[in-house]
Amino acid sequence: MIGIFDSGVGGLTIVKEIFKYLPGYQIIYFGDTARLPYGTKGENFVKKYSEKITDWLLRKNAKIIVIACNTSSAWASDSLKKKFSPTPIFEMINPAVAEALATTKNKKIGIIGTPGTIKSGVYQKKLLKADSNLKVFSQPCALLVPLVEEGMLDDKITIEVIKKYIEPLKDKGIDTLILGCTHYPLLKDIIEKTIDSGIKVINPAESLAKEVKIYLENNSVIDKKIKRGNVHKFFFSDEPYNLAKISHFCFSKKINPIVKDPFNV
Ligand code: DGL
Numbered sequence: 001m002i003g004i005f006d007s008g009v010g011g012l013t014i015v016k017e018i019f020k021y022l023p024g025y026q027i028i029y030f031g032d033t034a035r036l037p038y039g040t041k042g043e044n045f046v047k048k049y050s051e052k053i054t055d056w057l058l059r060k061n062a063k064i065i066v067i068a069c070n071t072s073s074a075w076a077s078d079s080l081k082k083k084f085s086p087t088p089i090f091e092m093i094n095p096a097v098a099e100a101l102a103t104t105k106n107k108k109i110g111i112i113g114t115p116g117t118i119k120s121g122v123y124q125k126k127l128l129k130a131d132s133n134l135k136v137f138s139q140p141c142a143l144l145v146p147l148v149e150e151g152m153l154d155d156k157i158t159i160e161v162i163k164k165y166i167e168p169l170k171d172k173g174i175d176t177l178i179l180g181c182t183h184y185p186l187l188k189d190i191i192e193k194t195i196d197s198g199i200k201v202i203n204p205a206e207s208l209a210k211e212v213k214i215y216l217e218n219n220s221v222i223d224k225k226i227k228r229g230n231v232h233k234f235f236f237s238d239e240p241y242n243l244a245k246i247s248h249f250c251f252s253k254k255i256n257p258i259v260k261d262p263f264n265v
Contacts, residue, residue, distance in 0.1 A: 001222065002212070003062025005030040005053045007038035008236075009246040010145070010182025011068030014092075016250040017209035018066070022216065024224050027232045028060055029068075034237035034261050037145060038071040039114025039181070046116065050076035052263050054084055063222045064088040066212060070113055070180045070204065074120035088215065095211040096178050096204035097126045103200045104176040108135045110169035110199075113180030115140040123180055137172045141165045141181070148183040151245045154190045162187065162194045170195055178202045186249050237261040 002022070004015060008031045015029060030053050032038070038046050050072045054065050065087060067073045067080070073091035081089045100109050111123045118140040127136050144165070147158045169177065177199050179185055185203045192201055216222060235258045236243075247255045 001025075001060075001062050002027045002064055002066060003030075003054075003057030003060070004028070004066040004068045005032070005050070005057060005072070006069040006182055007031065007036040007071065008033045009149070009240050009243055012246055012250040012255075013182055013185045014066065014068035014205045014208060017203075017205045018212065019251070021206075021209040021213040025216070025222060026230050028057060028062055029232070029234045030057060031234070031236045031240060033240045034264065037114070038069060039116045039145065040142065041071075041116060043075045043116075043120070046072055046075040047079055049263070050080060051083060054080050054089070056262050058084065058087065064090065064212070064215075066208065067091040068205075068208075069182055071116040071120075074113075074117045074122040088219075088221065090208060090212050090215070092180075092204045092208055093122055093126060095207035096180070096202055097123065097130065099202050099204075099207045100127065100176050100178050101130055103202060104134070106173065106175045107131065107133055108137070108172060108174045108176070110166070110172070110174035110177040111136065111138040111180050112141045112144075112165060112169075112177065112184065113138070114145070115142055117180050123178060135172070137169050137174060139165050139169055141184075144187065145181065145183045148186050149242050149246065151242065151249075153186055153249070158187070159190065159194050162191055166191065166195050170197055170199065174199060176200045176202060178204065180204065186246075233258060235260055237263070 077091035118138045
């Protein structure tokens, strides 16, 4: 079973790619809706709950962990990999960085994400470590998560917000833009249409799913076939807000949430 976690419903954009690239694998998902957003929380908070969730997923029999949250990947992936070694732990940042490096021609890369992800500087550091000639520009975009959760994917207001955030990056001449937050893949089309300039947009959810696929093809840590009667499980630590809307955007169908907060004791 693949254990996947996020601060809430946004991680379903990663589940969508996992289903696409890894059909046949059973998943267990945990969305920490009781404590979201992670994007404006401090490092220690995000680390603490990422650790608790990883431990819980492993106790639920997950064999690998996918951190389907950019903020948690930024703040907590190194400590999770250390603490839960040798469990394979995948995160959002390395695969997106690799894809951006392979994509850029003019070596100018933009990153958008939550305030926490941008503040951590992790995308910026990893890109510059790989190629010190890069010019990296970043922009926190706190308003985009609530707009997506309201289902306002191509609303006038959303288009204005996208312009406000992304035009300064476009003015810097970027040719590649990393969508460094779970919710932004749902805005990919409208972002491409709004910035209309041939900038290549990287979806880290897809980069990550491809990396997990290659790993599982080469390492037999999980039974591929879902056993009869076993289903995907979606846990949330509190009632997920607008789950039906987000799951419709991701899978064109509803999912059945199991609401339970294992950490509120
Ligand atoms: N899942 C978060 C991320 O990708 C966005 C939502 C939140 O701030 O909790 O950074």
